[in-house]
Amino acid sequence: MSMDFEDRCEVHYIHEDNVKEVKTAMLEQETILSLAELFKTMGDLTRLKLIFALMKKELCVCDLAAVIGVSDSAVSHQLRVLRNQKLVKFRRQGKVMYYSLADEHVRMLFAQGLEHVCE
Amino acid sequence: MSMDFEDRCEVHYIHEDNVKEVKTAMLEQETILSLAELFKTMGDLTRLKLIFALMKKELCVCDLAAVIGVSDSAVSHQLRVLRNQKLVKFRRQGKVMYYSLADEHVRMLFAQGLEHVCE
């Protein structure tokens, strides 16, 4: 997918020093990949609605489904994605699973994004 | 894609008052859609690298391509996406296009995301 710069036979750029400077400052591949995964996770309408709902209140799966208007199954699938990214946490009470936001970072990210969008 | 809650014939949820409360607090569809678009735009490795590079310095297309190691064409395509989302701005100088970050929101978003990832 991402072709390695070193392997290119014919590289042309204008400002060699700028390229070197920024290239050495570049974050580690793994770090920036994790960051991309985080944003990708938040870049879906359903998941973003789930996050917003959980910003208001701890909710169970079927309530979440009712709030955002999709099937329980779809919610469950998407909650798993959010869980994998550690954006939400959950507790079980009987047969009901209650989900809530994992931490304040998510809330901050959401707010920061909203600022950009609402200007 | 997103089925309308109102149209469902059989809705079951446990905490009716919670559902109503959160449902009325829900952001407008358009707003949350824009927000999703924003995060989706930042949820790609190539675009995120472009953003990071531009956080360091104003750069032209072929320098950006050299920094992140993809073709000029791919960079140009992705810069357009970033432009559409108003994440970057540009100026022309002769035949060279210099790109830079559109505003500080982007920088803040990036930093905020990094905090979540690096814990």
Added chain:
DNA sequence: TTAACATATGAACAGATGATCATATGTTAA
């Protein structure tokens, strides 16, 4: 036990996405 319920999961399919390649546009210097 069994039935009913809440949630999770796997397969499958339609739609979205990103890189590539060919080509087009626009700018400068000769």
Added chain:
DNA sequence: TTAACATATGATCATCTGTTCATATGTTAA
């Protein structure tokens, strides 16, 4: 003008993604 260059764009295609449907898991009450 023309050639060379920097960038942009459109079409194509392989891959990724999200929903749906069917089914499985796990919990509670009878």
